[in-house]
Amino acid sequence: MTVRVRFAPSPTGYLHIGGARTALYNYLYAKATGGTFVLRIEDTDLERSKAEYEALQIDDLKWMGIIHDEGPDRPNPKYGPYRQSERLDIYMKYAQELIEKGMAFYDFCTDEELEAMRAKAEADNLDPHYSGKWREPQHWEEAKARVAAGEKTAIRFKVPKKSYELNDKVKGKVVYPDNMVGDFVIMRSNGLPTYNYCCVIDDWLMDITHVIRGEDHLNNTVRQLMIYEALNAKIPEFAHVSLLIGHDRQKLSKRHGATSVNLYRNEHYLPEAMCNYLCLLGWSHPEERDIFAKEDIVNLFSLERFSASSAMYDLEKLKWVNSEHIKKMDNASLITLVEKEPETEFFRKQTPEWKNACVELLKRYAQFVPDFPKLVNELILNDDPEMTDPLKEILSWETTPKILSFISEEVNKFSSEFVTETELNGWMDHVKKEMGVKGKPLFQGVRAALTGHDHGPDLKFLIPLTPINVLKNRIAHLNK
RNA sequence: GCUCCCAUCGUCUAGCCCGGUCUAGGACAUCGCCUUUUCACGGCGGUAACAGGGGUUCGAAUCCCCUUGGGAGUACCA
16 A cells, blocks of 8 residues: 655645645655655645735745655646645535435534533533434435425535544544534535545545644544544544644744745755654654755655644744754865855855855855855955954954064055965064064954954954955055 | 643753663853963853652552643634
């Protein structure tokens, strides 16, 4: 039996971090087992669903490298269509069958009646379940007549009075008591199916073998189990992955800040880093590695290593993962990415050797790709140093003005575009031997004179990357 | 309210299923030290956890029960 998994988002907004994680797990499981990853669009909520969000979500998924094998844009004739809004006749057909079998019934109760029912049950200390007359077979002929006459109505599933059991891959054995749910609506009076119903129809018809989804669906599963049973359909394996929570330990939502993948994408986080971090939130690498690419784990991804408890989404660690991926990346790819950033004209004009040395040096200091242009600007191009207190202090030492004037002379002699490391060493030697400056005053003094900073990367790497004109202007500013 | 799920450092987790090797390991963050100045680098090290209570057992982070805490679901949302 080949594995078929699915990710089934609702196009009601941008792709959420939690959704992306679920999608990733499904994708990984498909890849690990040589199975098929299906994308299905659950757009039965007319009010909230918008067509444009479907494209947006697919695009974000694609950005993360989570590519589906089947979906609206890659249909398999055996299983489509992949949008629930295009499968309405299918849902109605099976709902009719359930009615014929006496497992579902038309319900004409109004909202008010339903509300009264609930209130009464509550007052009588009973479960707040449906208790309308329409569940009784003696009213079904009347019901059919009213429907035949064109009356719009909901269809409810007649819930069997029995308990259900699920062997969840993450949660283990879950027992649902027999009074957990009442007769629930499967088809709304507007002709659209409800989630717990169409989800089962689709998973069944699409031959889904493993349902990997969020824990928020764990309670729903009992309804779905009932439908599978009524349909006499094979029940897939379920894996209910724990939820992502925010710093207040509440389910992650908009009020926790950046929760859509798109935001991270716009800030140029690396997609590999997003996948890496999200994967680790609730799943652990068998060798406890924490930095890896999707390709590294497709052979060892399994449903066995999920954590049963919810995981707090932590931006700090994500940032760290991102910086690790930057360090791991080869220079050529990094250069390509940097050059796509705005305000990198200077960078782009440099020689391949310069670029290589530049990213090699800076990747130790950058957490994000956009940090590169920032660092180039701060460390290499800025010729008007900010007079910070530490800098003023260094400038006030008695040796510093001497160093500054020596360096100034040397730099002004230059006509080539860059100073070499050897030349820099020569200056250091001169200051040391001829001027008798050593230790802290030497290093700090030269650093201040050349960079206008009291700290930063190793001078022997930084200075050869700095254009001579910048050095000249910087020193001129410092001399004032 | 009712039902279901969860419970190891501040955070993510390993270990739990198949009790002893756990004076509980790793990572992020944090702190300290080191590196011929500095660090937004690197190295080394520190602080820090089995929620509480009962069992079972020679022995429990690991198995059982209760309590507490947290989460989710209880819609003609998904």
